[in-house]
Amino acid sequence: MINILKNKKIKLSFSFSFFSLLVILFIAIIIYLILKPGFNFLNKNKDKKTITTPKKCPEQNIEYYNYMEIKLENITEKEAEKYKNIVRQFERYQKNEDANSLIKMFSPPENKSEKSELEFIAGYDLENTPRLYMVRLHNYSLNWFLFKSIKKEQNGNIIVEVLESRTSPEFKEESLVEYEPFASKDMILVFEILPDKKIKKYYPRDSKTNGKYDGFYAN
Incomplete structure (x- = not known):
């Protein structure tokens, strides 16, 4: 009987010691994690990856306001605004x-003439590498633009x-390579836009x- 009691005490003592070791080990792990740099115990989203989205650069304003007012002919302001947005998009592409x-x-x-000119500008013979903005012509x-007038013709086309x-x-006449410093020039361009x-x-x-593409010539 005495031996049985002794064995029970030994088992209880062993169980208590093992349990104590587990508790100590658990506490040690918790302390380690809390003290570990960058660990946020209360952060529920700690496993989620943080994606940094680059800030979008604000678009440069290239449209000047016409203080003399835009001349409208046979077209309402609401309809004219739609075609102004087309030109605005066009000029943004030009700026870029x-x-x-x-x-x-x-x-x-x-016609064949327009097709030939498009092929040259678009660089279809250069693996679709455009010549526009690249070659001398x-x-x-x-730099900037402003609206002058918008007119609706009888056939429905819009002239902006x-x-x-x-x-x-400014290229020198005696050379195809050398050129003078850059010069600015203001000119009126016409858009003929279909319905x-x-x-x-x-x-x-x-x-x-x-x-059709005459507006793309530098001079």
Whole structure:
């Protein structure tokens, strides 16, 4: 009987010692985790990854306000605003020199001449590397623009005139490579926009040909 009691005491003592070790080990782990750098015991989202989104740079304002007021003819202000937004998008692409996006805003070429000019500007022969803004004929950058007038024609097409300020290098006549410092130039450009919002033509107001892509020439 005495031996049985002794064995029970030994078992109880062993169980108590083992339990004590577990408690001490658990407390030690908790203390380690609390003191561990970067550990947040109360953070429920500690396992979630933090994704840092880069701040978007604010778009540069390139549209100047026309204090002389925009001349509207046969078109309401509400309808005119839709076509102004088309031109605004076009000019943003110009500012960013995004030739591919600009080209997509045009209606398809209507003849061989327009098709040939598009192929040259878009660089279809250069693995679709646009020449626009890259070669001498089309080497310019947009500084700013403002609306001059918006007119709706009888056929439904919209004529939008804008004043653009451009900067382009002044090339020397005796060399195809050397050029003078960059010079700024203001010019009035005409957009002819179809009812489906595609641009039919873009040309300088003083152009003799009013070609579809004449507005892309530097001078």
